[in-house]
Amino acid sequence: MTREEPPDWALPSWDALPAEPRGDRATATGSTRTPAALGAYGIRILGVSEVTRTIRGAVRADPRLADLWVEGEIGRVTVSSAGHAYFALKDERNQLQCVWFRDDRLRSAFEAQAGLRVVAHGRIDLFEPQGALQLYVDSIQPAGLGDLTLRFEALKARLAAEGLFDAARKRPLPLRPATIAVVTSPTGAVWKDICHVLGRRWPLSRVVLVAAQVQGEGAPASLVAALRKIERYATDRAATGRPEEAPAVTILARGGGSLEDLWAFNDEAVVRAVVAHTLPLVCGVGHEADVTLADFAADVRAPTPSAAAEIVVPDRLEALAGVRALGRRLDASASSRVRSASREVAAERRALDRLGPGAQVVSARERVGLLLDRATRAINDRLVVERQASGRLGPRLDVILPGRLARDRSQLERFDRVDALVGRQVARARATLDSAAAALHVLGPQATLERGYAIVRRAADDRIVRDPAEAPPGTRLSVRVAHGDIPASVDPRG
């Protein structure tokens, strides 16, 4: 039983030494069996894949390596054609290979660049084809803010668990707020931008600035105080009998900046004040990509301060189009009423022609004539009003939206045509009435009634009864005498 010493590099470390060496070395080295076969010298020799798999298993079993933040300096960055970035994170002595896959990389506002100190988040795993341990990065922040990022995530998780960001908490915004409160800095572009947008879209409102410090140490307290002040003002208005002066919605706004600049909007006290605010609140902080906890807490998150102003009010040009559409329905309805009234007048004339009570026609003519005069006048007045209105709105709206105005003008011209049509119908109806009245005067049947005669009509169809056969027993009648109608019926016992 002689044993050669194995070379240093072959010292076993993966498994216990076997009790019995096996003679057939060729078989052992050529084998890929698992677990490893025992080779010459009683040593278990492993395949490369077995080793990498074992390392991988050990790495994956360690929870510290599954979710970690690593701070370091980025070395040379290579981006593959598939869009994945490869780089090393270094400190003074060591380095760690990193992979940042395309999808995660494109989601990030931050780009990996050589020389930057960063905090990367990800997991350690083994890239088996190269036997390389790597950090698989899912996000990267500039170093120094890493602390803020961690605090942001921790506070976000805690407040979300309390339900402060729940969709069910969100309140709808008022349709057309008469008063809008704005919490922001009075200096800087944000406040002016908001005024500009509100003035352009919905100048019927009143905007009330509540000045607040939006950056720096005192900012959180200042923002909370501003929100409380709005609530007190609203309560005060309601208490003094002017609830309509209370703000209907609050805008919380700040311009863009670094994560540190926007930090006040991640302050817990501010987030809680936003949640507790008694008015619906729109948050417009920073640029599109900036997200703060106040955004999550608000009823509506606007991507920018100007967008917040756009969201809280309607557009007056749309409102104008809506009002004009109602006006067109009004006109259409009135025109059809005048047309049917004209038809009724003509029908009444035919009935009275057969009957001929002159006084009735005179009074009916008077009544209908007055009404038709009034309708014509109303329609004429309307043309004047419309023209004035379009003259007044014209210059201002021309600047804003010439196409829309041109459309409005063509609608006005259509009104002209409708009005002309109605006017002609009114004139025709009046002419018909005039001739009917003239004819009746000649015939003068009222005089006949005055002498005590009566006109008998069937109630069902107003036909004048000239023959008893036209009124069988039970027929309901209307008997016209000089000063009115008497309802009657034919004796059913006939």
Added chain:
Amino acid sequence: MMRMMVAAKTDPAIDALSFDDALAELQRTVAELEAGGQPLEGAIALYERGVALQARCEKLLGDAELRVQQLVARAGGAIETRDVRPEDAADEPASGG
């Protein structure tokens, strides 16, 4: 005849309506007129009122100018608003509020 007198076009009540109130009443008036059923003079009165309401809405939309104010807390704790130009808004002086 009475109704004709009541529905005069320069109705001071209409001239005092807010946009929301005028619009709501215009919508009601249009719906009522479209539903029909009223005598001709009632319909004309509704029409005239609708026209006046539409004019009121358009005037408000055309003439309106944004009112810009700033909320200020007085030393006693009272909160007031004062008119400002957007560019003249200022940090609120420290106060007892």
